[in-house]
Amino acid sequence: MIYIVTALPCESSPFVEKYHLKRDGCRYFPLYRGDGMSLIVSGVGKMASAIATTYLLAQNLKPGQAEEEEGLAIINIGVCGAFHQRHPIGTPVLIHKVMDHETGKQYFPDILIEHPFKEGSVETHNNVVRREDVLSGRVELQADLVDMEASGFFQAASRFLAPHQIYVIKVVGDYLDVVDFDRQRVAQCISDTLDAVEGFIKQVEGLCRAEGDVLTQDERRQLEAAKESLRLTVTQGHQLMDMARRYKLRTGRPLPDLSEFIQTDVKVKAEGKKVLERIRRLLLYE
Amino acid sequence: MSKFSHIYIEERAAIYPVAQQVLSRFPGSTRVMIRHYKDVFNRPRQDFRRQKASTKLILAVKPEPFLYPGPEVCEDFGSQNFYYTSPVLNCIYDCDYCYLQGLYTSANIVIFVNIEEFFKAVDRQLESGPLYLCPSYDTDLLALEGIVPYASRWIEFAGTRQGLRIELRSKSANYGAIAHLKPVEQVILAWSLSPSEVARRCERLAPPLKARLKAIMSALQDGWQVRLCFEPLLKVYNWEQVYREFLDEVFSVIPAGRVLDANIGVFRMSKEQFKRISKLRSDTDVFAFPMVCHEGGVVTYEDEKELRDFFYRQLNKYLPKEKIYG
Known part of the structure; x- marks a missing residue:
């Protein structure tokens, strides 16, 4: 089972379409389910992401199931900002270090499989970071990318799952210079990564497949x-x-x-x- | 994913020459800067088995203490002031019975780059008398020599210190990596040996018995003091015959008279480690035999004495009792 957490509906819609996910009757979050996949839309911010991640896992995992269920993993996917223009817009980056700007805490997923992505670090902020904030020195960035969810997502997921079951994929959506938020552009960015993400999900499922019990x-x-x-x-x-x-x-x-x-x-x-x-x-x- | 695809580097470790040396050997690895090695090494719920298939390196600076009193379960070979030290945590081999699986929550390998501080700690300890030190317990330094040359660093260091005696224990056939060094009186090269069948079945990635024996022969010919470590002795089908033939094979290659000494150790580990590892390992029968927990919390086979006594008698055919420990 693959669990996906996105912040925005426009980040989730490409997945909902591709995997034919159906809206669940959940009262608290937009929650979609399909064959071997559940997706939750958390809303913006690390607190929102942590709450949605906790809800998704706590609702679905029974005690002991995290270790036993076939191919169980959770992925946070969404757009992010980058100060340096090292990666073109639309580049998906698999995160190997998540930093929380406010608490200074760092989190590390276990990357044990081959994957098609660039790798990098992401720094999660409570507030939107703009290019001028960095240029003026008001904000000092320590990671390659900037987002508003990853640290909350990771911290919450770590309560339930092992570090090789938790992944963050950030798609470079802007260079911290957004004036008007364009939902269609965001959806397109995510759509363009779907093939790569699909291959990655298969790899993750293979890695996380439970080892067979010696007992029949x-x-x-x-x-x-x-x-x-x-x-x-x-x-x-x-x-x-x-x-x-x-x-x-x-x-x-x-x-x-x-x-x-x-x-x-x-x-x-x-x-x-x-x-x-x-x-x-x-x-x-x- | 390949071994050492990622190298995690403590910010303060990056400037050490050892760190630079290790990094230069892995130019294609992804480098991730970290604040403290425990942020990666001690994460909760890590999967040791899965990590073993794609081990990462962590470069770190070890804070004090550097030396630890030798554990009760380890043979001191009659030495006073028995200590061990861990300049590296974890091993590149993947032995079914390894206690490291229960000792650490991660299979990743930590290299402490401040080796000079380990040496200073040894010097401080030497001020209060002779020291018997084992720096290759929680790892296999000779096997790692191609990544970090700590076996040779310890040998060179020991060669310059009076009162210090070190044992470098290994399963490696990588003797060639230190063959250029002159034998040092203060250093014992110790090889752990198991019957071919046990090595093949339970010591994944470690060299076969024949390769280890060849390495031992080369070391003996160069004039090194060599210790043979027959541990852990494992219960295997037809174990009497397996271990009898094993010793015949060992001493058909190794001249018994040239061996410094040997030790025997039946499979054993602390109760906590046994409990942790046996849960992880449903792919081996190593933990499946009837066990008993002795006073002091050490778990071993119920019939451990039978196995040990049999092996002792067989070994005693080749080595005098003064040379057999354990």
């Missing part, structure tokens, strides 16, 4: 049934799963049939503990 679905079902019928505590349940995995890794064989244990009629937890000990002997010493 049937075996997990059998163990869950054992946990329940033996009235195991949460800790004992973890121990049972751990023993089962170790058995399979050590012997290379499927789990032995545990049905005789599952059918045991346990009335008090102490009985369950005794049966668990018998299972332990079977799984660790066979």
